[in-house]
Amino acid sequence: MLRTVSIICLIAISVGAYSQTDAEIFKKIYQTSLANGKSYDWLNHLSNQIGSRLSGSLGAERAVTYTKEELDKLGLDKVWLQPVMVPKWVRGAKEYAYIETVPGKTNTINICALGGSVPTPSLGLKAKVVEVSSFEALKALGKEKIAGNIVFFNRPMQPDLINTFEAYSGAVNQRSQGAFEASKYGAIGVIVRSLTLRMDDFPHTGNITYNDLPIDKRIPAAAISTNDAEVLSTMLRLDSNIKLYFKLNCKQLSDVQSYNVIGEITGSQFPNEYMVVGGHLDSWDLGDGSHDDGAGVVQSMEVLRLLKTLGIKPKRSIRVVLFMNEENGVRGGIKYADEAKQNNENHVFALESDSGGFTPRGFNFECNEANFNQVLSWQSLFKPYLIHFFEKGHTGTDIGPLKSSTPVLAGLVPDSQRYFDYHHASNDTFDAINKRELEIGAATMTALVYMFDKYGVK
């Protein structure tokens, strides 16, 4: 039955919380980004000339130099490097693993060390495998069943959620905490099903934490591809005595000097009010980090370039911050927030792009109701560009440390369907980037920055 209830209601609507000029500026921003954008060229260089950029690596160092040089060319008011000490973890020689059904009969599988893992013994490690889907299941098995074995965490990301980041959140503790949890019960190693919704052959890395475990209690942890996770699981159902061999050659070295790269257009009216837009310059080492987070880096640079190119003179100081070390330490984000506090800088707004260079759908916000309602009053400006999503939610890891002192945090929300196909894997490469999707993202970020600069935060 069609239950149409027509009600007469009194609604106070904010209309005209923007002007016709704003609509024209939006149009110019999108047109310029799409027809004469720079983000794709920058990303091409970052991905194909420099490549992966794990903290402390030569790639990271070259990315600092390159992006500073490119910012220098934009005619900003200031460009500088902010020193920050970062951890240096190296993968070493490529990992190797196989399943052994009977001695001598082996199936090679696709494996990679998880970031921060200790290595296996130099001859590798071979043991029986205990498959679990949760820490509760691990606990229920206890030391008796776990000690001396390899724990295999195989809980898939939930496929029926629309937001793939939600599915990731529901599975990521296996990767981040799995080694720590399994070590409690005497496991000698941990294997994790890769965090992707696709069935394929790519192992996906990502950071782990041992919390305060003493070095000698730390056990090696690695990811295997989703296809191999299915194979291993099936083989274990047929024969629980099969063994897994794996060898990791990774190493944690001493911290090294690195940098956040920062550029600023100084505000014409309120130079002491700072607005930040950024992404992270480091990446994992397997692909070239095009989506994570080369895209966010070049989009953030493009925001300032578009403002300059279009002759928009912001009232507030707009900074692009290319954060170092998001992936395994967030040292850059913490450093930036610490220095801002020491210098009594008044940060009013920060926007991060770190969810891939896919078609933008909108933004998440961490802010009060007044600012959120202000954004909602701008919705119709964004609608012609198919930007419909404005919600409260997680914004960004690098800008997180600014939260306590910054009234508005925002995170670009691109379409999330393909993100985990590439996340932390060797196929996160430039060919997976669509030029237009990247450029529309940059324009969308610029439009939001423009509005908050013009109308201020509440």
Add this chain to the structure above:
Amino acid sequence: MLRTVSIICLIAISVGAYSQTDAEIFKKIYQTSLANGKSYDWLNHLSNQIGSRLSGSLGAERAVTYTKEELDKLGLDKVWLQPVMVPKWVRGAKEYAYIETVPGKTNTINICALGGSVPTPSLGLKAKVVEVSSFEALKALGKEKIAGNIVFFNRPMQPDLINTFEAYSGAVNQRSQGAFEASKYGAIGVIVRSLTLRMDDFPHTGNITYNDLPIDKRIPAAAISTNDAEVLSTMLRLDSNIKLYFKLNCKQLSDVQSYNVIGEITGSQFPNEYMVVGGHLDSWDLGDGSHDDGAGVVQSMEVLRLLKTLGIKPKRSIRVVLFMNEENGVRGGIKYADEAKQNNENHVFALESDSGGFTPRGFNFECNEANFNQVLSWQSLFKPYLIHFFEKGHTGTDIGPLKSSTPVLAGLVPDSQRYFDYHHASNDTFDAINKRELEIGAATMTALVYMFDKYGVK
């Protein structure tokens, strides 16, 4: 200045034009499509086991057989083939082309015949090239400059439009009418810049029309890749005397018998009210037609499968129609509408998916205000699935012939940014499909069909 004008207004809003049950059904539809969908498997077969499906080809014939067999398995009330005569154009041996700067010095370029083109003479065709960007420019040059030459239409798709179909519409007359127009001025052949926004090496085919030109006045027409269009244009600027050689081996044969494939769930309350959901089974011959329109085919099949699987018994008769010959004749669409009229079938709704298997953004509608407002009253049901786009606009070529007699036509609107990267080219293949994007599209179509079945058209 922040110009917030708060106004008190009286608005009659339709709320509750749906029930809580509907929200629960939506959830089940999306969950089932994502966690236990069939569309991706079907498309895998259609693309990788059958391949391209140009009207009259063996692939098209096998696709008819396969999809009928698959529909037969779904336990529908009826499945049948609707005979339709279709044109048969064949490409023949692969085309070949080069630019000749001086005799003996040549650059090979990537070329393909446009669908429906006559062949070149058997030894190919070589002539000077006149580049134009519009029919007006062509006319201005006139017979004197055009006669005996090859016309090169090189107007790019406009990059700064958000909707890539709008950019396509602004450029497609070069392909569809270029040969006809150029022949008026004595051109001996036509070369068209491929209709894509990407710079790459793929020539994109597509249909042309000679209108009522006598056979002996028809000139061969082909597309070259965007990269080669840039090369050719640059070389022409340097030297207008360079020549282009090309050879097309295509042929128009006699019409052949083919079929629309149709399946029906007969309505429980209003069996004589028909609702159609469909895509087109034929494709161009260069790739395997995964996006155009294998995606629409399997999504349409999935609509009926989801209804059956979820135990939803529609009040109205729901038909999946897999139309033959959208690409070069629309014979299937015309045939279906003609028979519906002859049989006095009361069609109340038709939905087409023919814009690629990308993340769905919403729908276009051709309907009256009452039906459109009804859809708008359902918006919040779709919002959790990030379906925000509900506009009046073009719905579908195959359901077009139903328009005069059908109150509601709808077209699925997926994200359009990547569509023309693949459209009618050899890279429109299964690997360009993202499983989740395809499945969310199928669910979105099912949800709309469910609502119109439940609440009827106005």
